[in-house]
Amino acid sequence: MFAHVQPAPPDPIIGLTEAYKADPNPNKINLAVGVYKDAEGKTPTLAAVRAAEQWLTDHEPNKVYLGIDGDAGYGQATRDLLFGPGHELARDTAAGGRSATFQAPGGTGALRVAADTLAALSPNSTVWLSDPTWPNHPAIFKAAGLAVKTYPYLDPATNTLADEAMAAALADASPGDVVLLHGCCHNPTGIDPSTEQWGAIAALLNDRGAVPLIDFAYQGFATGLEDDAHGLRLLAEACGELIVCNSYSKNFGLYRERVGALTLVAGDNDAAKAVQSQAKAVVRRNYSNPPAHGALVVSHILSDAELTAQWHADLALMRERVARMRKLFRDTLDERGVTLGHGDNAFIQQQNGMFTMSGLTREQVDRLRAEHAVYIVGSGRVNVAGMTEQNIPVLCDAIAAVVG
Ligand code: LMR
Numbered sequence: 001m002f003a004h005v006q007p008a009p010p011d012p013i014i015g016l017t018e019a020y021k022a023d024p025n026p027n028k029i030n031l032a033v034g035v036y037k038d039a040e041g042k043t044p045t046l047a048a049v050r051a052a053e054q055w056l057t058d059h060e061p062n063k064v065y066l067g068i069d070g071d072a073g074y075g076q077a078t079r080d081l082l083f084g085p086g087h088e089l090a091r092d093t094a095a096g097g098r099s100a101t102f103q104a105p106g107g108t109g110a111l112r113v114a115a116d117t118l119a120a121l122s123p124n125s126t127v128w129l130s131d132p133t134w135p136n137h138p139a140i141f142k143a144a145g146l147a148v149k150t151y152p153y154l155d156p157a158t159n160t161l162a163d164e165a166m167a168a169a170l171a172d173a174s175p176g177d178v179v180l181l182h183g184c185c186h187n188p189t190g191i192d193p194s195t196e197q198w199g200a201i202a203a204l205l206n207d208r209g210a211v212p213l214i215d216f217a218y219q220g221f222a223t224g225l226e227d228d229a230h231g232l233r234l235l236a237e238a239c240g241e242l243i244v245c246n247s248y249s250k251n252f253g254l255y256r257e258r259v260g261a262l263t264l265v266a267g268d269n270d271a272a273k274a275v276q277s278q279a280k281a282v283v284r285r286n287y288s289n290p291p292a293h294g295a296l297v298v299s300h301i302l303s304d305a306e307l308t309a310q311w312h313a314d315l316a317l318m319r320e321r322v323a324r325m326r327k328l329f330r331d332t333l334d335e336r337g338v339t340l341g342h343g344d345n346a347f348i349q350q351q352n353g354m355f356t357m358s359g360l361t362r363e364q365v366d367r368l369r370a371e372h373a374v375y376i377v378g379s380g381r382v383n384v385a386g387m388t389e390q391n392i393p394v395l396c397d398a399i400a401a402v403v404g
Contacts (some may be wrong), residue, residue: 001260001325003011005309012133012135012378012379013032013033013034013136013377014033014233015047016030016033016334016375016377017030017033018025018031019369020375021164023373023375024306025373027157027373027394028374028375029374029375029386029391029394029395030375030383030386031374031375031376031383031384031386031387031395032375032376032377032383033383034187034250034354034355034383034385035250035255035385035386036250036253036318036322036354036385037385037386037387037388038321038390039150039321039388039389041386041388041390041391043253043255044253045253045305046252046253046311046314047310047314048301048307048308048310048311048314049252049253049297051299051301051305051307051310052296052297052298052300052301052304052316055300056293056296056297056300057104057349060296063292065288066287066289066290067289067290068102068203068288068289068370069100069101069102069103069276069279069280069283069285069288070101070102070103070104070289070295071103071292071295071299072092072094072297073104073299074095074103074261074296074298074299075092075100075102075261075375076090076310077298077299077302077303078091078101078103078178078246078263078368079091079092079099079101080261080302081219081225081231081246081262081302082149082216082219082232082244082246082263083099083229083233083236083390084226084229084233085201086104087233089236089242089265093269093272093276095272095365096269097269098265098266098267098268098269098271098272098273099263099264099265099272100259100263100264100273100276100279101206101261101262101263102262102264102279102280102290103259103260103261103282103290103295104245104260104261104262104285104297104365105258105259105260105287105290105291106213106247106249106258106259106260106292107216107245107246107247107249108136108247108260109138109258109260109261109287109290110145110245110246110247110260110261110262110319111136111137111140111215111245111262111283112138112140112143112286112363113262113279113283114213114243114245114262114264115127115140115141115143115144115146116144116180116282116286117144117264117275117278117279117282118144118333119144119145119279119382120278120282121148121275122176122192122282123145123146123176124147124176125146125147125165125176125181125211126146126147126148126149126173126174126178126179127141127142127146127147127148127149127180127213128149128150128151128169128170128173128178128179128180128187128210129141129148129149129150129151129180130150130151130152130153130166130181130182131151131153131224131403132153132154132188132189132356132357132379133150133153133180133182133187133188133389134187134188134215135379137180137215149196150169151165151166151169151170151179152165152166152169153166153186153189153191153234154191154357156357156359157342158342159191159341159342159347159357160295160347161191161192161193161197162193163193163197163200163369167200167201167204168202168206170201170204170208171204171208171211172189173205173208173210174208174209174210175208175209176209176210176211177208177210177374178210178211178212178243178272179205179211179212180201180212180213180214180215180312181212181213181214181215181231182215182216182217182227183214183215183216183217183218183228183229183231183232183244183246184216184218184219184221184222184223184228184231184352184353185217185218185221185222185228185352185353185355186352186353186355186379187217187218187353187354187355187381188355188356188357188376188377188379188383189221189351189355189356189357190351190352190353190354190355190356190357191351191352192222192231192272192352192362193231193362193365195230195234195297198230198231198234198235199234199396201231202234202235202237202238202239203238205238205239206237206238206239209239209364210239211239211243212232212235212239212242212244212246213244213245214231214232214235214241214243214245215243215245215246216229216232216244216245216246216247217246217247217249217250217351218250218251218354219251219253219285220245220251220315220319221250221315221318221319221350221353221354222353223352224316224319224321225251225315226368227313232244238306240267241265241266241267242263242264242265243262243263243264243265244261244262244263244265244345245261245262246260246365248260248294248298251315251318252294252301252311252352254294254297254298257291257293258291258294258383259294259295259296259297259298262279262368264276264279266368276325278285286357303331311361318385321385322353322354322384322385323349325385325387325388325392326356327346327349327350328382328389328392329344329384329387329392329395329396330348331345332378332392332393332396333345333348333396333399335396336396336397336400337397337400338396338399338400338403338404340359340360340399341359345392346388348384351399353385354383354384354385354401355381355382355383356381356382356384356385357379357380357381357382358380358381358382358399358401359380360376360380360399360403361366362378363378364378364402364403365377366381368402370403371395371398371401372401374395374398374400
């Protein structure tokens with residue numbers, strides 16, 4: 001069976017971490033995978049997480065299975081973060097609402113359950129993805145057997161949202177198609193729609209009868225937990241049905257614990273219950289029921305006012321540090337006389353979250369890695385959250401050398 005198998009290409013993002021680890025250069029810099037680092041270049045475990053883990057060690061009564069859709073408190077805490085406590089959509093089906101949340105193994109697990117559920121319930125739906133998007137998006141939806149199309153997102157000439165081209169493409173969406181949008185901190189561009197643009201997107205999707213799927217992996221990394229949910233809430237207002245895949249990898253720093261959720265919103269309670277039962281069957285044949293640890297950490301923090309306040313403060317520190325690194329990266333490039341954008345480097349500071357599209361070509365990316373041990377994604381995506389005061393000068397020298 002395995003004698004004639006050809007090797008698969010390495011993953012465009014995670015594969016680079018493997019190559020980075022194997023690189024003996026002591027000055028190597030990893031700006032590939034979307035992981036936050038502090039000023040010392042370390043990825044911290046948040047104090048609130050440590051406290052919640054200690055609490056679980058002392059109080060978790062047993063290790064028996066969770067239900068197929070996970071911990072109910074976690075589901076409620078998730079909907080409160082997404083929609084706001086007291087919002088109609090924060091009520092689940094058991095409380096008469098039209099939302100159903102599934103605790104999932106990371107945002108990726110949530111996306112795969114969403115994809116398999118769509119493939120089971122609506123196999124002829126096309127899934128529309130932004131161009132560019134996270135490379136795992138097309139892989140996940142295609143693996144589930146769904147057709148995938150793209151809509152323009154980035155205007156490379158201005159480094160802004162290509163809103164007109166996007167609207168023109170999405171005007172071709174059919175009723176029942178699914179349009180994937182990044183809730184905030186678009187990966188890889190860092191460009192988010194303005195309030196007006198969100199409103200126009202929501203109206204367009206409602207008009208087309210298309211269902212928004214919001215991938216929300218960076219809540220709290222743009223402006224704040226509430227503000228970052230703005231687009232999602234506008235979509236929820238405009239469209240009767242909604243799919244949200246969210247992740248706590250980045251905002252709780254729980255990467256390896258695989259903590260995420262899928263929230264399905266239907267038109268009414270009966271429809272939501274039916275969809276919930278179908279998604280339960282999908283989960284059961286995928287991984288049966290979700291891993292508990294990381295999700296219980298999250299729900300414990302969110303049920304404790306002091307730990308929640310500590311988490312908010314730590315999240316603000318992470319967000320502010322990334323913003324400072326954006327400024328320093330821009331200023332240092334300016335000092336070196338290197339312009340990455342068309343015109344100036346201002347776009348680096350205007351974008352949100354961990355990523356920016358540097359505009360570096362594939363050849364320049366390869367030279368950065370081969371000649372300077374600087375690892376960025378082949379598309380030119382750079383993880384600003386991996387930059388520090390120490391590595392930015394080295395990085396900018398390297399970029400100056402390959403573009404010059
Ligand atoms: C990224 O885009 O770097 C992150 O979302 C990590 C991943 O799984 O690719």
